Amino acid sequence: MERRNFISTTAALAASAAITNFAKITNVFADEHHHKNMGSPALTLAVAASECVVKGQACLQHCMDMLATGDTSMAACSKTVREMMVYCDALSKAAAQGSKHMKELAKIAMETCKDCEAECRKHAEKHSVCKECAESCAECYKQCKSMAA
Numbered sequence: 001m002e003r004r005n006f007i008s009t010t011a012a013l014a015a016s017a018a019i020t021n022f023a024k025i026t027n028v029f030a031d032e033h034h035h036k037n038m039g040s041p042a043l044t045l046a047v048a049a050s051e052c053v054v055k056g057q058a059c060l061q062h063c064m065d066m067l068a069t070g071d072t073s074m075a076a077c078s079k080t081v082r083e084m085m086v087y088c089d090a091l092s093k094a095a096a097q098g099s100k101h102m103k104e105l106a107k108i109a110m111e112t113c114k115d116c117e118a119e120c121r122k123h124a125e126k127h128s129v130c131k132e133c134a135e136s137c138a139e140c141y142k143q144c145k146s147m148a149a
Contacts, residue, residue, distance in 0.1 A: 041147055042095045042102065048143040049092035052113060052136045056085040059120060059133035078118045081133065084109075084116035088140060095147075103148050110144035113137040 063078035087109040094102045120134035 041143075042098055045100075045102070045106065045143045045147050046092045046095035047108060048136075048140040049088040049095060052088040052116075052133075052140045053085050054114070055090065055129070055133040055136040056081045056088070058129045059127075060085070062127060062129045074123065077130065078122060080112070080116045080119040084112040084137065087112045091144070106144040106147040110141050111149060113141040113144065117141065 060078055063074040063081065066074045067078065087105070091102070091105050093111040094105050099105070114137070115122045117134045117137035120130040120137065124129075124131035124134050
């Protein structure tokens with residue numbers, strides 16, 4: 001196995017394991033608090049933003065794998081995914097903590113989700129990770145919009 005393939009495969013497996021563990025933690029977090037905070041808009045927003053980060057990690061890894069082979073068709077996608085993850089990660093933490101700045105952050109995250117969804121939709125039919133990322137961005141956008149209003 002070539003060194004580049006080995007590194008790429010190892011990175012993909014590590015990212016996949018991290019995403020799976022994060023998804024399990026997110027689901028536990030949602031299940032654990034769902035009963036205590038039925039319908040809590042902040043919790044719903046935190047979970048939606050976390051889901052965006054998880055799906056974004058998988059999409060970004062796919063983009064990086066494509067770029068490693070010389071295929072630059074995913075360059076714009078990787079850029080919008082990285083930016084979305086910055087704001088959605090911050091938003092998920094702020095919403096989970098009930099931050100007083102949650103609404104302002106939701107407005108910014110909403111825009112980055114909109115951008116990411118639009119870019120991922122371009123690749124959604126060809127790449128399932130892009131489709132999943134776009135769908136999670138659409139849901140997060142919806143949750144952000146209801147919070148920011």
